[in-house]
Amino acid sequence: MTCASCVGRVERKLRKIEGVDPSVNLPLESARVIVPANVSDEQIIETVKNAGYEAKLQSAEGSADEQEEETGLRSLSSFRKRIWFTLVFAVPVFLISMFSTFQFPHWGWVVALLALPVATWASWPFHKSALTNLRHGSFTMDTLISLGVASSYLFSLWQLLTDPMMTAHAGMGGHGMDHLLYFDSTTMIALFLLIGRYIEARTQRQSSEALRKLLDLGAKNATVIQNGREISIPVKDLRPDDEFVVHPGEKIATDGVVISGRSAIDTSLLTGESVPVEVAEGDTVTGATINTSGALTVKATRVGSETTLAQMGRMVAEAQSTKAPIARLADRISAVFVPVVIAIALATFVGWWVFTGDTNAAFVAAVSVIVIACPCALGLATPTALLAGTSRGSQLGILIRSAQVLEDTRGANTIVMDKTGTVTEGKLEVVDAVEFSDNRNLMVRAAAAVEARSEHPIAQAIATFGQKSGSLPAVQNFESAPGGGVRGNVELDGATHTVVVGQQSFLEAEGISLTSDQQGQLRAQQESGFTTVIVALDGNVAGLLCLQDTPKSDAISAIEKLKSQGLRPVLLTGDAEPVARAVATQVGIDPHDVFAGVSPEDKVEKIKQLQSEGRVVAMVGDGVNDAAALARADLGIAMGSGTDVAMEAADLTIMRSDLESIPTSIRLSKATLKLIKSNLFWAFGYNVVAIPVAAAGLLNPMIAAAAMAFSSVFVVLNSMRLNRFERN
Missing domain, CATH: 2.70.150.10 (Calcium-transporting ATPase, cytoplasmic transduction domain A)
Known part of the structure; x- marks a missing residue:
């Protein structure tokens, strides 16, 4: 594949299969295709082949076939060989054609012979692609390049055959351009475009190197x-x-x-x-x-494809294979761009010929339009920026799930954060146990046994505390209500006990109520800043377990940075309101933006409420109880230290456990989107300006070729700036 037209053709062919949703990546020359169960891999591959391209399934790890990459027609080594080959012939052709000092009798025939291998073998990658697509009734960027090279050579050869004595007498002195031969344009077009393609291929390979290295680091x-x-x-x-x-x-x-x-x-x-x-x-x-x-x-x-490393690789690769909505504009334009350019070139030729009668000037203007209008910069604008952004993100421990995330990040103005494990360290410790019965050891061990089956930080802290009193008994009939509590049956002291541990609302739903005295003790512990859970044995409240957590060391600075980015921080937690307000005050969140004592369902409702107020909501969480809210938010951000369920529901995953990575990830997303817009602006602007200039006859074809090659290289190099993106 060479341009957005290639991408569009493959995607259109695949979409003709009912239920198929393809996303083709130009720099990686890969496609992520979502298909119904009744569509086979072979059917997808055959469809791509029918579009004029070759395809094969990637390995589970998504690694590239290095051998094929080094030996293919469009490999770096192939381009290098063709560039050196072209240089050997292009330099003498240019000197002889441009300067009379180097000219000799019948030099035109020598130049025609020297330019022939450049117009054929050196330019074969362009011709082969153009012919392949022509057989399938489509036009690509290579169609324009092939036309530019072939038409300049054939027009010059036709001029020479029409007047064999055209160069019989070499000029003495002067610029040596008083002729109608453009063999120099043939060779220089090929040289500039081969160099441009080589630089594109090399920089694209470097920009995707982070993913390749990531997959090889195991x-x-x-x-x-x-x-x-x-x-x-x-x-x-x-x-x-x-x-x-x-x-x-x-x-x-x-x-x-x-x-x-x-x-x-x-x-x-x-x-x-x-x-x-x-x-x-x-x-x-x-x-x-x-x-x-x-x-x-x-x-x-x-092991294998289930490891964290493999999942990171897949997430990065999938993100690089998706498209931001802004990219679809380029796709729609590129789909009709090449036929329109050919029509403009023909109109340019006819217009010049009719109004001036100068066939030479008409030809030069038409070929210049064809050469300068190649839409490779359009095709590269979005994927190279996305490739660089997601690869740099993976190096910084920030995984971007899809290109859509970039658009969502741009509009986010409210960031909702879970408390435990997100704003706080999540390393809770039980600092006190208040028993309402006469068997503290029974209460603690029973609660610890049930909580040991849960992965929530509070549960793990209780389990650790209980293990200090001895080994924990087995649990039967375990059930968990995320964000509410747990229940189960344990056998202790020769009897089987029904154990319920959780918040007051959870116990009340189980038909267990606290006395006024017990409620007073619960409130006193919470107002002291302790996260407090209730333990019930056999339907009666047995005691309270008091835990303490501390805000992360970087929480204050991270929240300040989020505010400076125009985001309103909101604390959303299942913990009690006094505890939540105490933490919010410490880290700089307005007490009015604290929603406490909420269940996972309540978290979703709170996010819906904020969205109904016109807020674009980003949600940060790390636990199972955050998964639904992460999925509901406009932008879901999971802390990598959390659960797999949370990470699956999120759009961004922060592999570090620090809050500083959140403003960094949002900055990176915005920087990537800004770069995509910048690339598209220059790509569109280049064609808008260049085509009329070429049609006006103000560009020589070889200058047009150099300008076209530069536009593509500029877009790729501009994207590579993201490799220098740093935390702050």
């Missing part, structure tokens, strides 16, 4: 434990529950849980954070991160 081998022995096997052979050893300095083979050992893990690959993270038994680790100190034994939990 460990290649793992040291597994089999029958008490350490054996090295390829990572692809690992299976869930396999145990493997990670020595200091080695990459962790795959996602897993530490079952023995302590160490510090360099997680900069995922988070961009240079400070190693301490891990010990029971902590989760991520594949491709680096073990910096002690030896670890890890049990594999996710």
Whole structure:
């Protein structure tokens, strides 16, 4: 594929299959195609072939076929060879054609022979593409290039055949351009465009290198434990529950849980954070991160395409394969652009010939229109910017799910944040247990046993607290109401107890009420800034568990930056209002923008309410209870330290756990969208200005070729500026 016309043709062909939704990426030469169950892969591939292109399925990891890339007709090595080949012939053709000092009797025939291999072999990638598309009744950018090269050569050859003695007498001195031969334009058009294509291919390859490197960063081998022995096997052979050893300095083979050992893990690959993270038994680790100190034994939990690294790769690749709504304007124009340009070129030729009678001037103007109007800059404007933005985001630990996100980010003016794990550290600790019965140990262990089955930070803190009193009993009939509480049956002290742990509203829904005295103690704990949950045993309130969390160290500065970006911060939490207001005051959120004691359903309703007020809402969360709200928001942002469900529902995923990454991600999204607009402006502007100038006869074809090549290179290099995007 070479331009937006190619993209449009493939997409139109695929859309003719009922239910198929394609999104073709020009720089990556790939397509993300959503199909119904009754459409086979072979049918999709055959449809692409019928459109005039070759296609094959990507591997599960989405890696590129490096061998094919290095040997194809449009590979970097192929362009390099053709550029050097063209230079050998183009330089003498240019000098002889332009300067009488280098001319000799019948030099025109020599120049025709020198230009022939350039017009054929060197320009073959353009001719082949043009012919292939012509057979399928379509026109692309290569159609214009092929026409420009062929028409300038054939017109010159026709002039020479009509008047064989045209160059029989070489001029002495002067500029040597008193002739109607344009073999120099033939060679220079080919040279400029080959150089332009080479630079495009090289810079596109560099801009997608972040994704390629990301997919190659995983460990290649793992040291597994089999029958008490350490054996090295390829990572692809690992299976869930396999145990493997990670020595200091080695990459962790795959996602897993530490079952023995302590160490510090360099997680900069995922988070961009240079400070190693301490891990010990029971902590989760991520594949491709680096073990910096002690030896670890890890049990594999996710392997192959299910790992965090593979999911990151897929998310980045999918984002690069989607289109922002603004890009569809370029697609619609490019679909009819080439036929219109050919029509303008023919009209230019006829107009000049009719009004001036000068066939030479008519030809020069027409060829200049054809050459300068190639729409490659239009085709590259959006995907190269998106490619650079998403790749840079992945390096900073920011994953952008789709191009639509860029449009959503631009309009966001309200940012709703969950409290626990988002604004606060999420490392809750139980600091007190208030029992209303005479068996504190029973209450704590029963609550901890049930909460151990949940992944919410509050639940984990309670489970950890309970484990200090001994091993936890098994739980039967476990049920969880996200954001409300948990219930289950546990066997303790020779009896089976029904345990309910959660907020007051949750317990009341279970038919369990607090006395006025118990409510007073609950309120007192909350007003002291403690997150407080209620424990009930066998239908009676048994006590309170008081937890404490602290705001993240960067919360104040991050929220200040969000305000400076025009975003109104709102705190939305299932925690009690006194606790939520205390946290909001500490981090700089207006107390009037605090919504506390809300369930997951209430969170969705609050977001709907804000949207009904005309607000464009971004939502930040990390837990299962945030998933519905993340999906409902105009822009969902998940913290990477949270749950898979939250990340699946989000549009942006922050792999770091710090709040500073949120304003950074919004800045990056806006910067990428701004760059797309900038690219489209220059691409459209270039054609709007250049075509009339060429039609007016003010451009020589080879100057037009240089200008066209520069426009494409400019768009790609402009996009590469995002590689220098930094946090602030």
